Amino acid sequence: MKIKRMLMLIIITIFIMPTSAFADTQSKNINVSFNEINIKVNGVDFKGDNMVYNDIIYLPIGDLSKLLDLSVYYYKPTNTIYMGCLPAGNIAESCKLYDEPKDVIQKGLNNIDVAFNNVNIKVHGETVNAMTISYKNTTFVSLKAACEILNIGVKYDVSTLTAYVGGQANLNNVTYNSYQNGFSDNQKNLYAEPATGDMQGWQKIRGHEYEGIVEIYYQLNRNIQSIKVKDIRNVDLNKIVEWVDDNGIKRYNSVGDIYQMFYHFGSYSTEWFDKKFGDLYTEWLIVESINAEKIVSDYLGMTGQNQRQNNITLTPDAKFKTIE
Template identity: 40%
Template sequence: MRSLKTAFITSTLTAALLIPNAAYAKEATQLHVEFNQVNIKVNDKDFIGNNILYDGTTYVPIRDVAAMLGLAVNYYDKTETAYIGQIGAGEFAADNHDIDSWDVMTPATPSNAPVREKSDATINVYMNQVTVKVHGMQLKANTFLYEGTTFVPIRAASESIDVPVKYDEATGTAYIGKTSHTFPTVVEQPKAQPKSGMYAVPAEGDMAGWQLLKGHPYEGKANIYFMTKGSVQQVKMEPILQEDLDQVVQWVDSNGNKRTNTVGQLYELFAGLSNQYTTEILVNTFGDLYINWFASSTIDAFSVVDQYLKETGQIPDPTSNVTLKPDSKIVPVEQDNLNKGAGVGTFFHAVDKFGTYKGQYQDKDDPYYTARIIDGRLVVPPLLSEGWIGLDVLAKIYNADVAVENQDIIFKAKPSAGKQQEYFHLTLPSDWGTKDGSTTKDGIKIKNFTYGLTDEWVDADGLEAAGVYVINYPNSDPATGELQSVHRFYTEDKSHKRTTLYEIVLPNATYKENETYTLSGIRLKRTSGNNYSYNTADLISHNIIGSQTKVRPYFNIQDLKKAGILKEYTPK
């Protein structure tokens, strides 16, 4: 039987852009939330009911929101839309009698649901299942359906009709509407000046109440917001992508069909489909567009905020367990500015050929490394933390376009920077892709990273990642009538039309686990139950899959410094 993952492979790249959002509404989303952590007062009166705190936002049942604001609430099940207050002009046709019985004047009554105790919980919800409109205007905020009740962000709903919302952090109380409460004056204590140059300013708009971090290494690539409440730290990261979201992009799907979508539509596709089965397909199909989205979407904002809070003394540095005695000797260790060790906590301080400091980078800034880690792959590219740098990180350091001409890799200024001057180029030897340890014309050592279908054997999941499906079904031998099994390999287009590529016939016999059999010219072995793996080379030779192995070069950082492409970093 075909795996459920099939929907996310070949046909997904086209179908996902055509299916309306409602098609995904049936899938539950798991959220870690806090129940009733926020006290709510409406016009100085206590609100009795449930609220859910998620990701810094307080959500309240829609009926309770309407009751707080003194507005009616009605629900139109045909469009799954809830209306708070008045109905917008032209919302319904004059001959639509479905709403004749609606009362848009009488304020809703509270839900009076049993109030839960304060607690943390992981719950299953349906995000944005219901559209919410307040006085005819659609609420521009997330909502979710939980146990049959629609929860709405109280701040967004209130402020949409100019009802003020204020929050007293000291008491954990939200004040809606008029209040005589005196809010404490916050006296800012002088903070230590961070060595990194980072600083925080109050966020505005939808992120009001948060702090916006400035001067961090990813400025221009992402907005990083944080909020601290006692020892609890909340962080949000908002990628800043340079591409025009309305720009039209033409791409070719796995069936060779040309497709056209906007960049914004493709970003939505990436967000929904980027996983261990699709990462390499998306890289191969969309190239830099996907790689840039992926790099911006995987920034470790928590580590950046953590560094800032430590530098400003808002959270303590971990204490050392090392005790120095009077006769202890301190031996300085000569190190490059790139520390050895796990890539997560290791920074490479980049200085370009002009002596300009270009920020700090980690292993995870290489999108190929990050993709392999997320996919749970054992083989990763050569690591930045071990002295090797890839084309993507080099291009980030110089903010450069990369062009390949024959054996030359040329790093040029982006067109927006004016004339496309060449920063530098690297000339690869003719055998670099097949020979590890070769060097460029300038003597820079190269390490190869091979990716794609590199394993000797591939199972059904691996085939799906390559856009090919396999189905096993019983059949009768037309000559003898004996039962046999057929393994059919096929592709599928967006209309679910299947094209058969090849068939393997397995006569009725006992196939031992992990023993190799050759049938119909393909080596295969049974791994467990009715699951089989197939020899990759045989599949390629029979044109069932293409040779999808690719190679990327990684360069030795010390050699790049010797060649003058990078310079040593000197701490100040």
């Protein structure tokens, strides 16, 4: 009953608080790559800035609007940027053309201080369901997420570091996967060995950068690829944690219960959890955000096994199992 009451409190908090309340106002340092990707729109080179973070290509709002040939407006009451069509009524009347100042962006790898999700983005009235990144005076938006709303194809050719938008995105030999050219040092270290114990019959991926906190397993059955991830950190799920809710009331919950809360509501309240739970949330998020599918895909691609697997389906099989 205690966890149910706590979850109800979170649900109420999420729905009564304005969207901007979950904006990440604190600066965070991340590693990104600027302007190392070529972009072609319907086969024509596109001139503009781009950024790659966690294998996702982002464009500044101004450049993205030019690529999509859409006007951009800003509606202050809800801190929302509209690209393209505006909703009828007061919003359309109150919107102003958005002209975001943009800093000169140098090419190459950089460690930068950013803020996440501090503005809402809509394309033709539909919310872009992807993280936004604000760097200095520029807001970056996922190229792929914006194009998906407009049913515009986006594919990526690793060999030429080129993203194809529109016409050429349907080429069979171009796949939107990783922006890396060839195999990185981390990929070259990957190998597999037969699993034992309760995972007998699976292959265990070794040599990845997360070996100290998770074990990654895969299994190929004809055209089906299954993946399982086990959290092997020494975490006491029964440990009681004291925290304070938005009303100043002290609450006590086990680490396991709090992890369940993170899992079910994290996509809506990342910044809220970070402020309330600090390192506990950060450590959980590190495991949750591991892209096991990509690690397995990198290994299979490096060893040529992807070529023998057609129409692979990644099954969601128990995303995480904690070893107590």
